[in-house]
Amino acid sequence: MTWSPDKRRRVTLIGTFSVALILTIMPFPVWAEPFRPDWVGLVLIYWCLAIPDRVSVGTGWLLGFLQDVLYGSLLGSNAIGKTLVAFLAVRLHLQLRMFPRWQQAVSVFGLLITNQLLVLWIRGAIGQAPETISYWTPSIVGALLWPWLFIILRDMRRRSAIS
Amino acid sequence: MINIFGRSFGAPSNLTRLILLSILSGTLMVLDHRGHHLEKIRAGLNLLAYPVQVIAAAPTQVFHGIADFLTTRGALRRDNEKLLAERQLLLAKLQKFETLEEENSRLRRMIVSATQVTEKVLAAELIEVSSEPFTRKIVVAKGSQDGVYVGQSVIDAHGIMGQVTQVSSRVSRVTLITDAGHAIPVFDNRSGLRMLVFGTGDPDKLKIPYLTASADIKEGDLLVSSGMGGTFQPGYPVAHVVKIINDSNEAFLTVTGKPTAQLNHGKQVMLIWGNKPARSGDTRK
Numbered sequence: 001m002t003w004s005p006d007k008r009r010r011v012t013l014i015g016t017f018s019v020a021l022i023l024t025i026m027p028f029p030v031w032a033e034p035f036r037p038d039w040v041g042l043v044l045i046y047w048c049l050a051i052p053d054r055v056s057v058g059t060g061w062l063l064g065f066l067q068d069v070l071y072g073s074l075l076g077s078n079a080i081g082k083t084l085v086a087f088l089a090v091r092l093h094l095q096l097r098m099f100p101r102w103q104q105a106v107s108v109f110g111l112l113i114t115n116q117l118l119v120l121w122i123r124g125a126i127g128q129a130p131e132t133i134s135y136w137t138p139s140i141v142g143a144l145l146w147p148w149l150f151i152i153l154r155d156m157r158r159r160s161a162i163s
Numbered sequence: 164m165i166n167i168f169g170r171s172f173g174a175p176s177n178l179t180r181l182i183l184l185s186i187l188s189g190t191l192m193v194l195d196h197r198g199h200h201l202e203k204i205r206a207g208l209n210l211l212a213y214p215v216q217v218i219a220a221a222p223t224q225v226f227h228g229i230a231d232f233l234t235t236r237g238a239l240r241r242d243n244e245k246l247l248a249e250r251q252l253l254l255a256k257l258q259k260f261e262t263l264e265e266e267n268s269r270l271r272r273m274i275v276s277a278t279q280v281t282e283k284v285l286a287a288e289l290i291e292v293s294s295e296p297f298t299r300k301i302v303v304a305k306g307s308q309d310g311v312y313v314g315q316s317v318i319d320a321h322g323i324m325g326q327v328t329q330v331s332s333r334v335s336r337v338t339l340i341t342d343a344g345h346a347i348p349v350f351d352n353r354s355g356l357r358m359l360v361f362g363t364g365d366p367d368k369l370k371i372p373y374l375t376a377s378a379d380i381k382e383g384d385l386l387v388s389s390g391m392g393g394t395f396q397p398g399y400p401v402a403h404v405v406k407i408i409n410d411s412n413e414a415f416l417t418v419t420g421k422p423t424a425q426l427n428h429g430k431q432v433m434l435i436w437g438n439k440p441a442r443s444g445d446t447r448k
Binding site: 021022024025026027028030033034036056057058061064069070071072073074075076077078079080083084087090091122123126127128129130131132134135138 | 177187205208216219222223302336363427
C-alpha cells in the first residue's frame with residue numbers, strides 16, 4: 001500500500017477501536033455475559049503503552065463517551081473511567097513496557113479493576129449498583145487475555161509500521 | 164504555545180487534561196442524571212449509534228436466518244399442529260373473556276369508574292445487542308415515530324418486562340424489571356397486599372423488601388402490577404414469589420421473586436398504550 005504513515009496509523013487506530021466497540025455490544029448469551037472482557041479498555045491500554053504521545057487521555061475520554069452512547073448508560077460514567085485508565089497507562093508506560101508479559105497482565109488487571117471500581121461508585125451513587133460478585137470477572141478475563149491480545153496488536157502495529 | 168498574561172504555556176500536560184476531562188464528565192453526568200437536560204442530544208446520539216448496533220447484531224441475525232432456512236418440513240408441521248391446538252384453547256377461553264369484559268365495563272359504569280380494560284398493543288422487534296455489563300436493558304426497533312414514549316410499559320406473552328427509558332425516532336431502550344435500581348409497584352394476587360418489587364441486576368432474580376414477618380405472603384404467590392405511581396398498566400403479572408426467609412435478627416423478611424415474563428429469550432416484545440393515567444411521580448428515572 002502506498003498510504004502515508006500518518007494515514008496508515010489513523011486507519012489502524014480507528015479500525016482496532018471500532019472492532020473493540022462493536023465487540024462490547026455484540027450479543028452474548030446471558031450466562032456468558034460476566035466473561036466478556038472490557039475490549040475497549042484493553043485496546044486502549046495497548047495503544048497508550050505503544051504510542052503514548054499519540055493515544056492518551058483525550059482518546060480515552062472519547063472512547064468512553066462512545067461506549068456510554070452505545071450502552072445508553074449515564075453519559076460520562078464510562079468516559080471518566082477510561083480517561084483515568086489512559087492517564088495511568090501513559091504515566092506508567094515506561095515501567096510496563098519493561099515488564100515480562102505475565103507481570104504486565106497483572107498490572108493491566110489493576111488498571112481494569114480501577115476502571116470498574118470508579119464506574120461502580122458512580123452507578124452506586126445513582127442507585128443502580130449491581131449486587132453480584134461476578135461484576136469483577138470481566139477484569140480477570142481481560143488480564144488472562146492480555147498476553148494474546150498484546151501479540152496480535154503488536155503484529156498489527158509492526159505491519160503498518162507505527163511507532 | 165499558548166500565551167496568557169505574558170506567561171507562555173506549552174501544550175497542556177496529561178494531568179491537566181485528566182482533570183479537565185474529569186470535570187467535563189462530571190458535568191455531563193450531573194446534567195444527564197439530575198436535570199434531564201440532555202434528552203434531545205441523547206436522542207440524536209442514540210440515532211447515531213443505531214447503525215453500529217445493526218452491525219453488531221448482524222452475525223446473530225445471519226445465524227438465525229440460516230437456522231430458519233434449515234428448519235425441516237416435519238418440524239414446521241409439528242409446530243403448526245401445536246399452534247393450532249393452542250389457538251383453539253385460547254379462543255375457547257376468549258369466549259368467556261368477552262362476556263366478562265362486557266360485564267366488567269357495565270359494572271364499572273355503574274360505579275362511575277373511568278378505567279377501561281381495552282388497550283392498544285404494538286409488537287416490536289428486538290435488536291440483539293448487549294447493554295452495559297450487569298445492567299438489564301434491551302433495544303427495540305420502534306421509536307417516537309411509532310408513538311413510543313418514555314415510561315411506556317413493555318410486556319411479553321407472560322407478563323411485564325419493563326418500561327421504556329430512552330426514545331429516539333427509530334429505536335428505544337427498555338429497562339427491564341430485573342435492572343438494579345428498578346422498582347415496580349405490585350399487589351399479591353391472593354391476599355391483595357401491596358408492595359414494591361426491585362430488580363437486582365441478576366437476570367432471573369427480583370427482591371421484595373420492606374415486608375414484616377406478619378405480612379400475608381407465601382411462596383408461589385403471583386404478584387400483579389397495581390398501576391400505582393401511574394407508570395405501569397395495572398393488572399399484568401410481574402413475578403412469582405420463590406423464596407421467603409424469616410430471619411429473626413432482621414427487621415424485614417428476605418423475599419425473592421422470579422419474573423413471569425421471559426426476559427432473556429424471545430425476539431419480540433409488545434408495547435402497550437393504556438389510558439395514560441395522571442403521572443403522580445415516577446418510581447425511577
